[in-house]
Amino acid sequence: MTAINLILLTGTFCFMEFTAWFVHKYVMHGFLWYLHQDHHQPKGGIFEKNDAFFLIFAVPSFLLILFGSQNAFDYRFYIGAGILLYGICYFLVHEVLIHQRLPWLQKASGKYFRGLRKAHAAHHKNPNKKGCTCFGMLVVPFKYFRKAH
Numbered sequence: 001m002t003a004i005n006l007i008l009l010t011g012t013f014c015f016m017e018f019t020a021w022f023v024h025k026y027v028m029h030g031f032l033w034y035l036h037q038d039h040h041q042p043k044g045g046i047f048e049k050n051d052a053f054f055l056i057f058a059v060p061s062f063l064l065i066l067f068g069s070q071n072a073f074d075y076r077f078y079i080g081a082g083i084l085l086y087g088i089c090y091f092l093v094h095e096v097l098i099h100q101r102l103p104w105l106q107k108a109s110g111k112y113f114r115g116l117r118k119a120h121a122a123h124h125k126n127p128n129k130k131g132c133t134c135f136g137m138l139v140v141p142f143k144y145f146r147k148a149h
Contacts, residue, residue, distance in 0.1 A: 001078075004075075005075075008075055008079055008082065009081055010082065012081075012083060013082040013083075016086035017086070017136065020057075020086070020090065023053075025135040028050075029129055029132060029135075032053075033129045035050055035052055035053065040124060040126075040128070041127050060083065061081075061083035061084045061087065063080070064077065064079050065077055066080075093116060097113060097117070098116065098117055098120045111145060112145065114145075115144040116138075116144070119141065119144040122134050
């Protein structure tokens with residue numbers, strides 16, 4: 001892997017945090033609230049309509065990896081891989097660590113993880129479309145880490 005490919009991969013991963021924040025605030029809490037609502041007002045069960053949002057990121061990631069790998073692993077491959085790595089982190093942090101939908105990492109207790117949980121709890125404090133705060137996933141306001149004793 002060349003330096004430019006590593007920059008593309010890590011840059012895409014970092015940019016995905018902003019992208020996820022934007023999509024969460026303006027799409028999930030906007031015109032596609034009907035898909036996200038069951039995440040804020042759970043009705044039980046393993047799956048939620050909200051789970052469909054993984055396609056927003058999985059499809060472009062898959063296509064970029066596919067077309068990039070068919071063309072000598074060009075820049076598209078590394079952009080798609082950056083999206084994929086962010087998706088894996090999202091799954092592990094949001095679904096496993098925060099919502100504990102699977103039993104892995106449930107006991108993770110470092111200050112960073114406690115801060116993420118507090119920020120996410122603040123987001124879910126309001127079960128409605130409007131009035132929520134803290135839309136980030138990996139980067140949240142510092143105040144939540146100060147409160148994470």
